[in-house]
Amino acid sequence: MTQRSIFITGGGSGIGRATAQHFAAKGWFVGVADISEAGMAETLALIAGEAKWSGKLDVRDRARWDEALAEFAAAAGGRIDVLVNNAGIGTGGSLSELDPEEIDRCLDINLKGVLYGAQAAYPWLQKSGPGSACINIASAAGIVGSAGMSVYCATKFGVRAVSESLDAEWVADGITVASVCPGFIETPLLNGTGNRKSNEPIRARVQAAGLEITPVEHVAQTIWDAVHGDKLDYYVGATARRMAFAKRWMPGRVRKQLKNSLRPLGQ
Helix, strand or coil: CCCCEEEEECCCCHHHHHHHHHHHHCCCEEEEEECCHHHHHHHHHCCCCCCEEEEECCCCCHHHHHHHHHHHHHHCCCCCCEEEECCCCCCCCCHHHCCHHHHHHHHHHHHHHHHHHHHHHHHHHHHHCCCEEEEEECCHHHCCCCCCCHHHHHHHHHHHHHHHHHHHHCHHHCEEEEEEEECCECCHHHHCECCCCCCCEHHHHHHHCCCCCECHHHHHHHHHHHHHCCCCEEEECHHHHHHHHHHHHCHHHHHHHHHCCCCCCCC
16 A cells, blocks of 8 residues: 655644654654754654654745755655645734834735745645645634734634635645634743734743643644544634634624624634
8 A cells, every 4th residue: 555645834833743743653754844953853853763853944935945845755655645734833913013014024924925935845746636635724823813913813814715726726636725724732832922022922822811822732633633534624723613613603792792802802
């Protein structure tokens, strides 16, 4: 039986690392891409055997996408079965206070990076289909737009839109497309701040709001489920599930609550 392979961006930590470990444990050939060579080395050190690969990739570099995928495919026996568009950064704070460079960086990594990845991976996924998959990591911030998170929410709403479009566009090729929407997940992202003018860790705001932090392994399991399932959106954690339910059935109430609160919601 041919060994299946998965290419994961942002594989040097957090969700990407947990996903690499999860699929490797299931017998898959795992490829991790990241800008952090040290992070990728740490991820691969956690995976036994030789069915693994790493390559440096800035998802904003469209030409490098083609190179990295070809390198991975060569190592994995000539095929790519799954792409996980996971690389992303957090950006928060009032739009009026964000530097243009911060806005551009978030849009380029979180949204354009997903588009570039899907475009570059399509020929490989088409070749290995039916049964191949493109899984895009969105966020609870892609369900409800929250004050202080306009740019980040824009990227994650966009990731869900890309997924929905490609779900229809690639159906004839037998390629599964889905978005995974985590709430607050135990990853290094929580240790950062919303923007360069803030010194308050995101983790502190989450804890002060009384919101749960979900183990990163839950996201990895959900990605596995998405690869083998037929839904478009997968929600991870109680916060994401509550937000999806409320946005669908009580949109007026959600809007009122958001106007009365400045607490950011999202991954």
